[in-house]
Amino acid sequence: MTSLRGLKGRHLLTLLDYSPDEVKLILEVSRELKLRHYYGERVVPVHLGKTLMLIFEKPSTRTRVSLEVAAKQLGMNVVYASAHELQLGRGEPIKDTVRVLSRYVDCIAARVFAHESLEEMARYSSVPVINALSNKYHPLQALADALTLWETRGRLSKLKIAFVGDCSNNVATSLAVIGAKLGWEVRLVGPRDLHPGSKLVEMLVEDLRRTGAQIVITENLEEGVKGVDAVYTDVWVSMGFEHEAEKRRRVLEPYRVTMKVMELAGPDAVFMHCLPARRGEEVSDEVIESPRSVVWQQAENRLHTSKAVLALLVP
């Protein structure tokens, strides 16, 4: 059996190194904490007096605020600094910064441009480092997505999810990772130029074998969304990719999620988006505002899944 104690002190950079049972455990604890929150239990002071440090190189609404509120509800203090407010912005090496900060705080969550920055933080930090989004992965988002699917579909396994659009981005990649852990069929549907590299499936081979999950990569929108439990999309131009905006908008134009796409998916499919959304670009206003949209529930679940992650990982 997966031990709760086994997660203490662990970094959370990609979820790749978490077993299916460990992922399920985080989701079970998220559900429990959400239930308690609904009963009015705002404070679960398991980390009283400990401190979470947030370092952000890019803007954030959901990740920053949900982590901050989650930490405070666990009894923690929170210190926030954008990277340019730290000496990091003037060139102090990451390895020096992190060796200092991990003597002050109990956990560091960072949003970075280059995933390698997080890897360096994790190498030098003596406290857990949590990925609050990098160019490659967004594991906290994937956990909230899985909780939302569990709640809306009534099960956590044997789900079929179509991610439509930029399948090379952080959100699509983390959805594929968590899907592989939980036995889903994840269809990545988008233009060939924005398919994930072959490395993604290679890294997940063992999980796919173990859980029976499948990753299907296709350019065919109609076949890709047919019969799925959820259609998921994200912005066409992620933070840090603004220089490719024009080309991305051109190749992604046929992949906008409209009501017609939702009809192709079938009557039961829900619509998902990590937010922020650009209405009229990757999704129509009609879809995101429709009763099939679960985007607010996804955003809400960021609080409960982040709280579970902090509760379990912070030593």
Ligand code: CP
């Ligand atoms: N979904 C998400 O990570 O949103 P923020 O960029 O607002 O944190």
Ligand code: NVA
């Ligand atoms: N793929 C988007 C996600 C934002 C939460 C980005 O990286 O900008």
